[in-house]
Structure formats: C-alpha cells, structure tokens
Amino acid sequence: MSGQRVLFLGDIVGEPGRSAVTSTLPSLVERHAPDLVIANGENVAGGLGITPRTADKLFAAGIDVLTTGNHVYRHRDAYELLDKSNRIVRPANYLETNPGRGHTVIEKNGVRWGVVNLSGNVFMQAAHSPFHVINRVLGQLEDEADYVFVDFHAEATSEKVAMGWHLDGRALAVVGTHTHVPTADGRVLPGGTAFISDVGMTGARGGVIGVKKEQILERFMTQMPVKFDTATDDVWVMGVLVETAGNGLAKSFEQIMVPAEPG
Ligand SMILES: [Fe+2]
Ligand SMILES: [Fe+2]
16 A cells, blocks of 8 residues: 555644635645645634634535644634544643544545644643653554554654654654744655654745734834734745655655645
C-alpha cells in the first residue's frame, strides 16, 4: 500500500481562512489528488477556537479531519461536537477529562488513516508530556491504522524538531502548527517520516499571524490592551503534501503555499 497522498493545511484563521479553503481547495485537490485532507481548525471561529457551524463548513468544503490546539475550548458549543465527532481531534496530551479525543482513525478507500493531535509543553501548557503520550497513542494505533499523521501544535522549534526525531520511522508525518509562520526545514527524515517544524497558516499574510497589523503594532507601541480583529489582506493557503511509501512511512514531502483564489 503506497502512493497515497495526504494534504494538510495549516491553521485556518477566521473567515478569510475559511473562504480561502472554500475557494482554493478544489484546485489543490485537482492538482494533487489527495486521498486524505486534514487541516488545523483551532482558529476558524473569529480567529480563536472552533464552533459546530465553522467545522461543518470546512467538512463541506472537503476537509476529512480537523486538528486543533490551544484555542480548542474557546467556544462551549464545540464541546459536544468534540465529544461526538470522530473527524475532529484535540491535543492527546491534555487532561483525560477534557472534552474530545486526542486521536482518530478514518477509513477511506480501504486505507486506515490515524490522525493524532499533540500540544507542545515549551512556552505552552499541556497536562502531560507529548513525548510520553505519543508513545502510548502509537501503541494503541499499531493495529488500528495503516498510517499515522501527527499535528504537533507547539511554539518552540526545538521541541518540534525533537518530536520529529522522536517519531522518525514510527509515523507517516509529524507536522508543526501554531506559529502561523512556515519554516523551510520540511523533508522526509532518514527513518522515513515526513517532517516540518511549522506548516504556516491559511490566512492573511498582510497581518501579524492572522491579526490586523495596525492593532498588533498599537499593542507593541502602547503596551496597552487592544482589541484584535482578523486580518483580511493577502490571504494565502499554506500546507504540505505527503506521499506514502508503504510500511507506514513517507516517500515524498512537498510544501504548498499558494495565494487564495478569489471566492
Ligand atoms: Fe493557530
Ligand atoms: Fe495555537
């Protein structure tokens, strides 16, 4: 079983990000023919969190599985969705009592795709070490999934690079999210795991990691509280494409960065 492709999109930020997915995903699908589409949805609702309505819109646009991160619990009305849906995951190393699940398995065309979400612990807070929790999750998925795709939602590049090495040869891919800024270190590691420190975002490059640049600059200049709105200028879709090699590992890695098509 090889030659399948997974398309992963970085943090979709607010309405501009959602519209970019709706307008641009069809041509990405036509060009790359992915067998599975995953996206990080922690910023889809007004720039912070996710709601049932925004999640449904993304599923309708062609996304199979949504991963999340530190903003996942921002909206209470998402908790039931997180508990019920097997198409959305929250960090596996959060408290066991928190709403939702940390991993899922989606079967498509006879292939069982495991998708895991993890949170970093450097400059962020997670209940448990992602390095220990992923060992346990991979053990659980060993008989349940043909491929395991990991979204490591983390701040520090050192922690992300370390996770890449921790999982090299044990997962199809480890991709970083959360910083909204893409890194240039994407590749297939020697053990066969596709890795990148950060995928970037699906959102407005004309802001500061998704927020209007004037507001962020005012915050830095005045050091006073400022209301943040989602930026709308120069929206791009940022993601990665991973091709499978069989035996659970990756054959190729490609970074995808395209301007959003007009809606
Ligand atoms: Fe984010
Ligand atoms: Fe985040």
